[in-house]
Amino acid sequence: xxxxxxxxxxxxxxLRIEHDDLDDLIDRAATDHPVDEMVLRRLKKRRLLLRxxxxxxxxxxxxxxxx
Numbered sequence: 615x616x617x618x619x620x621x622x623x624x625x626x627x628x629l630r631i632e633h634d635d636l637d638d639l640i641d642r643a644a645t646d647h648p649v650d651e652m653v654l655r656r657l658k659k660r661r662l663l664l665r666x667x668x669x670x671x672x673x674x675x676x677x678x679x680x681x
Contacts, residue, residue, distance in 0.1 A: 626671045633664040 618624060640657050643649040 622671055622675055626668065626675065629664055629668050629671065633661060633668065636661045636664065
């Protein structure tokens with residue numbers, strides 16, 4: 615049971631959820647009310663970092679097949 619809490623698959627799910635949450639937050643911040651550009655830039659950088667981490671984990675879990 616404890617292994618499932620720290621598995622790469624679980625971490626991937628958590629990263630995807632966080633990425634989706636950031637997507638929603640960035641979209642709402644851009645349309646609902648004016649937001650500090652520095653804050654928006656930081657959120658977008660965090661989202662890019664999450665996207666990179668997701669790609670790395672996906673490659674670990676399912677390595678690309680040789681051509």
